[in-house]
Amino acid sequence: MPDFPTTEAGAPPILRLANVSKRFGAHAALAGVDLEIRRGEILGIIGRSGAGKSTLIRCINGLERPDAGRVEVEGRAIEALSDSQLRPVRRRIGMIFQHFNLLANRTAAENVALPLKIAGTSRAERERRVAELLDLVGLAGRGGQYPAQLSGGQKQRVGIARALAADPALLLSDEATSALDPETTEQILALLAEINRRLGLTIVLITHEMDVVRRIAGRVVVLHAGAIAEEGPTGRVFADPQAEATRNLLGVSAAAGLPAAIRDRLQADPSGEAILRLDLGGAAAPMPILSDVAIRHGVAIRILGGAVDEIGGDTVGRLFLGVTPRASADLPAILDQLAAATLRTELLGHVSPAR
Template sequence: MVMKAPILESRHVTHRFGGQAALKNISFSIEKGEVVGVIGRSGAGKSTLLRFLCALETPEEGQILLDGIDLTKQPENRLIEIRRHIGLVFQHFNLLTSRTVASNIALPLQIAGRPRREQQERVNELLELVGLAGFGEKYPSQLSGGQKQRVGIARALAANPTLLLCDEATSALDPESTTSILNLLTDINRKLGLTIIIITHEMDVVRRFARRILALDHGKLIEDGTLIDFLSDGGQKKTLQPLLADIRPKLPNDVAQQMCETDSPGAAIIMRVVHSGEGVMPPFFGALAQRFTLDAALLQGGVTTISGQPVGDMIVSLRGERRDEAVEFVKELVKSMEVLGYVPHHP
């Protein structure tokens, strides 16, 4: 099998500010057409990594390769050319208020010295692509936040980039606009086969958009995988729990108040289970009902679709004489299981 060369690589990237490490030995590679989310809390190193990926700065150690070209070794005049192949979408749009929508989109083409007719054709094509046909003569002040971001995306695509980097591209938007922008980026990836990286602190954004996630924490890459991997690892890796907190099912208050860490006769065991694949729910609850005489209850959570695959992320309660047998069965059936605690039996 012929291995495809990655379009983007970070090799052992390390950088310090005033002796404090902002990034520590960051290595990953991304193939053409991948949709990747880079997530982390404030101070995790996301913004520093972004500046290296788009060749605005050079790390103290390590390499950044785009299409096999080491960006850390290029002179500034070469980097100017390379940056034209990297599209940037910003949190606060960065549109020029004195220019029309069409003129904002055309700006990269004007800087590159493209003929006027070519500029106009490309602008019209991009307006159609981002759903703003007929908006070319409007000004940014006449647009909603979601429409401004569509203009920002069109401008980033103007020069046919190899890579599209989105820096908190939905953070300034309302939920409806966020959904529309994520749908647009997904459509662009599908139509153009463009490699897209979205950098965000919002787990829900990468849940809905990214097929692969890189998680940063205090300058370290702590996870590289799918959201299913994250959900499965969340109980074992404490550094992931704050990132996952907003999207995971939570214990009902009445259960949380009764729950304790110590098992006791007749107690219900409370577990978080992650399961994936076809028929996520029926095999789990159906098999428990058929094999064991116990009370099995879904306390919170359910099934959703992630990257086209059904995934169950659930908090369940098991109580009965054969409870421990059922727990061993569940371990074999699901992708991951975490015991959260026990609810004592009250006759």
């Protein structure tokens, strides 16, 4: 995956939501959402079904009017605009969908050209722009094919080209990879990252797929019960989630990933091997932490489980260790050294030697 883009320092946000709330009867779909989306970034918005993701995206593109709060697109408040006033704003927002939403009786080129035709663009300019966009998404020469003649990934590429036709400032992806197989998902994510890098286009990914966010989003927002439970750099949120809703969504628990044979033998008695969990992230993550500890304290260290990955451009991971110090009194100093080089170091317990 490509490097993550650097957004322009001090630039006004392309989208701002201030205390946005929306109810459907007794149900609060959104409850006081405050959010700024910076120009040029890829932002992931994740949450369980019913968390408010769909309502949020409909408030962003003006399909829903919030009951309270303010929605600004490129500095312009849209929540009180009439339908006719909203049209030019919506042209600044491209949409790609889970099920492509292509017109079956129109060719790929005609589907891409549709927003331009509605906007009154001349035929010559439409043809030039469509050819340019089909080439951009890897479908040069396929403009004459109908959706039924295209694979799922090709249909989504047409959908992306259509979303870019009016030269939007913001691209909203609503579960755009959910209907695709893993290999095609990877290709579409690579395409979106390339578009972000080449065009500087701001992209918002609305998804329940954790791996989509891990792969290309530089920042993530976690929605829970209509409110933002947590937000921050993707690597930090995935490696060290602060909110209980985020931990539940990511399936994080203190001993998750620790082999059952070790977990079932954990005890508080400090004799035997100390079992530690290390959450890694930031500049210290790639450093030789374990060898430094082993050399300094003369301890035996076993890696019991875990993994190291790259998320949001950062090296992050979780390791479970078995540490046998020369004396129990050495353990606090070992923990202090590990804690200074990790996001979190936790002593889960001890295990006695197997008999």
